[in-house]
Amino acid sequence: MGLMVALPVTAGAQTVLMMAEEPGCIWCAAWNRDIGPVYDKTGEGAAAPLRRVDITDPIPGDITLARAINFTPTFVLLIDGTEVSRLEGYPGEDFFWGMLGMMLDRNDVAFELHNATQPGAQ
Incomplete structure (x- = not known):
């Protein structure tokens, strides 16, 4: 079981992680695989x-x-459709999970921390 980070977003807010990608993007393919x-x-x-x-x-x-998206993949944290944070690129699994956790935490999004030792574990 992971650690629960209890920093709630405003009740009713819709939080989404947008992945901006394009055909032929090798780093998008790596993210899709990993x-x-x-x-x-x-x-x-x-x-x-x-x-x-x-x-x-x-x-x-x-x-x-x-601002415009110039690199793929770019991960944009949206709250109610508005960008609140962004991660450009994908240099690997550990970097992605760490940065995503910081993005969620900085924007008061409650989540159960990903267990990096067991991919996909909660």
């Missing part, structure tokens, strides 16, 4: 469900970004 199969089974995935956006298409109208 994290994709387990993301929705983790505390982080429960707190911020994944929403994929192809940057070769227009950004959906219900998303407000702080």
Whole structure:
């Protein structure tokens, strides 16, 4: 069982992790291989469900970004459709989980901490 971080977002707020990707992105493929199969089974995935956006298409109208996306993958934490934090790139599993945890924590999103020793464990 993981550690529960109890910092609630405003009641009723919708939190989503947007993954900006594009065809042919090797780092997107690495994330899909390493994290994709387990993301929705983790505390982080429960707190911020994944929403994929192809940057070769227009950004959906219900998303407000702080600035343009220039690199893939880019992970954007959205609260009620508005960007509150961003992670550009994917240099590996440990970096991703650590940075995502900090993004959630800094924005008062409650989540069960991912157990890095057991991929996909809660």
